[in-house]
Amino acid sequence: MADPLLFRPIRIRDVTLKNRVVVAPMHQYSGVKGFATDWHLMNAGRYAAGGAGLVIMESTKVERRGCGTVGDLGLWDDVFVPGLKRCTDFIRARNAVPGIQLGHSGRKARRARPWEGGGPLQPGPDIDDWDAWELVSASGLASPESDPLPRALTTAEIPALVERWGQAARRAHEAGFDVLDIHAAHGYLLHQFLSPYANRRNDEYGGSDLNRMRIVIEVVESVRAYWPASKPLFLRLSVEDDSGWGPAGSVELARLVKPKGVDVIDCSSGGMRGAPVTSTGPVTYGYQVPYAERLRRDADILSMAVGLIVHADQAEAILQEGRADLIALARELLYNPNWPMDAAQKLGVDAQFGSVPSPQAYWLAKRAQSVKSVVPSTYGRSLKASS
Numbered sequence: 001m002a003d004p005l006l007f008r009p010i011r012i013r014d015v016t017l018k019n020r021v022v023v024a025p026m027h028q029y030s031g032v033k034g035f036a037t038d039w040h041l042m043n044a045g046r047y048a049a050g051g052a053g054l055v056i057m058e059s060t061k062v063e064r065r066g067c068g069t070v071g072d073l074g075l076w077d078d079v080f081v082p083g084l085k086r087c088t089d090f091i092r093a094r095n096a097v098p099g100i101q102l103g104h105s106g107r108k109a110r111r112a113r114p115w116e117g118g119g120p121l122q123p124g125p126d127i128d129d130w131d132a133w134e135l136v137s138a139s140g141l142a143s144p145e146s147d148p149l150p151r152a153l154t155t156a157e158i159p160a161l162v163e164r165w166g167q168a169a170r171r172a173h174e175a176g177f178d179v180l181d182i183h184a185a186h187g188y189l190l191h192q193f194l195s196p197y198a199n200r201r202n203d204e205y206g207g208s209d210l211n212r213m214r215i216v217i218e219v220v221e222s223v224r225a226y227w228p229a230s231k232p233l234f235l236r237l238s239v240e241d242d243s244g245w246g247p248a249g250s251v252e253l254a255r256l257v258k259p260k261g262v263d264v265i266d267c268s269s270g271g272m273r274g275a276p277v278t279s280t281g282p283v284t285y286g287y288q289v290p291y292a293e294r295l296r297r298d299a300d301i302l303s304m305a306v307g308l309i310v311h312a313d314q315a316e317a318i319l320q321e322g323r324a325d326l327i328a329l330a331r332e333l334l335y336n337p338n339w340p341m342d343a344a345q346k347l348g349v350d351a352q353f354g355s356v357p358s359p360q361a362y363w364l365a366k367r368a369q370s371v372k373s374v375v376p377s378t379y380g381r382s383l384k385a386s387s
């Protein structure tokens with residue numbers, strides 16, 4: 001295919017991505033008291049070396065209370081900046097753009113890691129700041145009902161919380177990130193405010209659609225006050241959940257935040273009660289693409305599609321059909337961190353493997369030129385199938 005869109009650079013504000021392949025934020029549950037470790041360097045590094053244009057590091061918490069697990073990354077203090085700077089330096093040196101997601105788990109905080117059951121934690125010697133790790137939310141409601149009850153944030157507490165998002169954005173800039181993604185999806189704190197199911201407040205942060213959106217708008221304003229105008233800002237939404245928040249509200253919110261400096265809506269879904277949802281059928285290839293298409297069309301804003309985008313031609317078709325501007329992958333990159341390099345080969349670009357570092361590119365280009373009968377392992381199931 002001549003000049004596939006997936007590998008055409010895109011410029012957003014002053015940042016140019018060399019292609020449209022984005023590493024979706026993926027929690028590693030591997031932080032130590034909020035600090036990034038060698039694991040984060042290795043993990044972000046391998047995606048950068050695999051050819052992605054933008055590597056968005058995981059939901060990194062704007063305050064201690066917001067940590068979902070003991071392994072969350074933090075940016076609620078300047079002490080966390082050097083560990084993340086190490087990661088951004090590495091990503092940039094591999095010719096990718098470093099991005100980060102900022103988040104707050106709200107009532108979904110203080111839980112075991114998924115592979116440890118994911119349930120609410122109990123106080124114990126492993127957690128030395130149990131009281132500081134408080135569950136807070138829009139309202140004092142748990143979901144499921146068997147979960148510990150969060151405390152509803154008072155109206156007076158909200159400005160300080162909003163300011164923490166701004167301060168975390170400042171630190172993200174100092175750590176060298178060039179793209180910032182605000183996490184307002186998946187049933188976490190900001191989504192708890194957006195949702196009429198989780199938000200039963202009767203102050204200016206609850207009730208009407210606009211009131212429930214207010215904290216997200218204020219977070220965007222706070223982040224933009226500290227995040228340079230030259231750098232792109234993304235907003236991740238559960239465009240639809242199973243609890244009363246949907247595409248119409250998402251479009252309205254996108255229209256409100258675009259003039260305040262949001263450049264891209266990162267279109268996910270679900271999470272309020274657990275399962276992902278889709279208005280268009282079962283969870284299958286590209287199940288959330290309709291949301292990216294809707295936001296792009298109705299809110300006139302760049303959109304990022306995510307969710308079971310697995311194949312190169314699938315990703316390319318989404319772009320060609322004008323359904324999204326960026327393609328994000330998560331689990332397929334766990335399977336194959338070199339997916340962008342592989343996709344470039346399959347779409348017929350980058351014969352010299354220029355999208356990956358020289359220690360890889362040199363040998364792969366040489367093999368491709370000298371042994372024409374060999375095709376990569378990702379092209380078929382066996383020697384028989386791939387020949």
Ligand SMILES: Cc1cc2nc3c(=O)[nH]c(=O)nc-3n(C[C@H](O)[C@H](O)[C@H](O)COP(=O)(O)O)c2cc1C
Pocket residue numbers: 024025026027028058059101183185186236268306307308309328329330331332
């Ligand atoms: C291990 C793992 C960690 C994740 N962590 C985050 C996260 O920190 N923030 C977020 O918004 N989504 C997170 N997600 C969701 C992904 O970003 C993505 O939206 C979802 O996995 C669907 O894309 P996929 O089908 O390509 O995996 C995570 C997914 C996985 C598999």
